[in-house]
Amino acid sequence: MVLVTLTTDFRGHYLGIMKGVIKNRAPAAEVVELSSEVEPFDVKGASFVLYSSYRYFPRGTIHVVVVDPGVGSARKAIAIKTKNYTFIGPDNGVLIPASKDDEIVLVREITNRSLFLKEVSSTFHGRDIFAAIAAFLASGGRLEEVGKRLKKIEEIKFFKEIGGDGAMACEVLFVDRFGNLTLSIKKEDVRLEDVEIAVGDRSYRARRSGTYADGEGLLLIVGSAGFYELAVKNGSASELIRALVGDRIAIKRI
Amino acid sequence: MVLVTLTTDFRGHYLGIMKGVIKNRAPAAEVVELSSEVEPFDVKGASFVLYSSYRYFPRGTIHVVVVDPGVGSARKAIAIKTKNYTFIGPDNGVLIPASKDDEIVLVREITNRSLFLKEVSSTFHGRDIFAAIAAFLASGGRLEEVGKRLKKIEEIKFFKEIGGDGAMACEVLFVDRFGNLTLSIKKEDVRLEDVEIAVGDRSYRARRSGTYADGEGLLLIVGSAGFYELAVKNGSASELIRALVGDRIAIKRI
């Protein structure tokens, strides 16, 4: 039994169809929604979602990501074998933070049309290419057959600068349903207590707290993925400081 | 192993309970959410969702649809055997475009109360009747046992008129999460380039494009189900032209 996870910026029958294609071609595969809550076209947010989730799944899991603003354009489709997993998706960087973290073994461009659905649309490669390739691999197909080796792939990096003088800059990687903001600085990077943060020309104090339930106002906590997060108890940090994925945030100790 | 798909205009524990009923009575069945994103009471939208999805699932899959504004009223419950699938749902037309497409073999009214949950509510036939019947069929029960043969069933048709003079009329079948509008005209029906469309007394130019990623303004593309779609790159066509499922759209070549 192989697990196939799906991470998408769509839900509904588009997601349902992908499950159908996989079950049709790989009946023994088990399909699991990793997340269908990625914001439309939010490639960076999706790359964080995958990065912070992939390792909790069984060794050998195939992770498929379809957050693909360039579908139908010249962007490539890729499959990456890492030490413990396989990643499938568009060549827009979305797979990179997770793949690198697990150590990339092999990258192939997906070009073998005989493995795709018979008719390939220009708008839904999730169904016609990615689900079909996932099913192929889940039913024992070899990665070498999906296409030729690829040397240069698109990258995504999580921006951060940590100065010697205690000034730091980072970006928002993710906003969850509660409005908590995940920042691109990890607890291993630097040990923070209370800080002043700036977004654009607005600045705020954030008090270091152990949990979402402690304290008042803007809180700085270490989130479950090991990154610092900005949070507001029973409220939304995203609304309070008006920041979204990709926004730069400056941080100063106080 | 039999697959049972669920298409509903509800989510949450109502959907969860349906899975429970099916797993309780047919432990070997695998339950897959096809879509729980149908708009409340949107029978036509659901019929399109089913039509454009059913064929991607393995032969023998049981497709259950619960979009059922008439629950508790006199509307019938039906099960349809087609060439490759079984469809279960209310007799409001929602199953028809898909069933006809796959070729209807047998239609039965669902009346055998001994197969339902012990107590049948007047508000949740998804649990008490449809999930129970799906479990019965998924565990090997015969369609003939669910009730008597039915001759007349409710229909849904996708409206379209294609005039010889190049004037066409159609309707919106579906609005996706990005605001893309699926129209009821297929690429096999007529080959379109740039067009003028009219909704009510508003009219717009739509430029023919190969993908969602190409071009500016209102785009006319062929969507993944083979129907024409109106789209706006990184925007919402539904908001731009203020159109929803069921709205009539006139199309003129330019």
Place this chain on the structure above:
Amino acid sequence: MVLVTLTTDFRGHYLGIMKGVIKNRAPAAEVVELSSEVEPFDVKGASFVLYSSYRYFPRGTIHVVVVDPGVGSARKAIAIKTKNYTFIGPDNGVLIPASKDDEIVLVREITNRSLFLKEVSSTFHGRDIFAAIAAFLASGGRLEEVGKRLKKIEEIKFFKEIGGDGAMACEVLFVDRFGNLTLSIKKEDVRLEDVEIAVGDRSYRARRSGTYADGEGLLLIVGSAGFYELAVKNGSASELIRALVGDRIAIKRI
């Protein structure tokens, strides 16, 4: 094969990760989303969701609930064995209405850190503790091993007062997607026809109806869980009377 259900006030990759942890440690378990539609921090709503759903799942199902505003604080984590099921979640009352309904056999505090994920965050016990314990039990682990017997646990009660004079008070237990309001009075408690209801200083007439499809204006029906509900045909009762989960409602026969 053991079923593990998840009821959460979050979706997306946080939910996906929980599935990963369970499949990783209990490969034969089947994970089912019972509901991920609980409103953030709505412990009472979640307790109703569980109460009205748990019994539809196969005997032996493990029900995990992560609606946990106190995560990281001193609140305990508990596992409850009932006559037919196992319940896992925070000790905030959310498991109680369901557990009592099925008859509590044994309550254990979850304290055995050797069963948790290696590193336990202060913000995501759904992953680090609850999913890990569910996997442990789903793969045959004994409840006695999760921690010591617990005598006093937090309670949740559904408020209702039914006076001899026909005056009643209750609370809203749940608001569904359509805006239907589930009240804390069951049809076994009292037989109601047309009533006058009051929310704060606003009062409304509600006409007794058999289904959502019958009648006009505010309707009083018996919902699928056996509780009275307030509904508006093709509309939202919650918007009409401006009431949410936990709001008190007075009821008078007319």
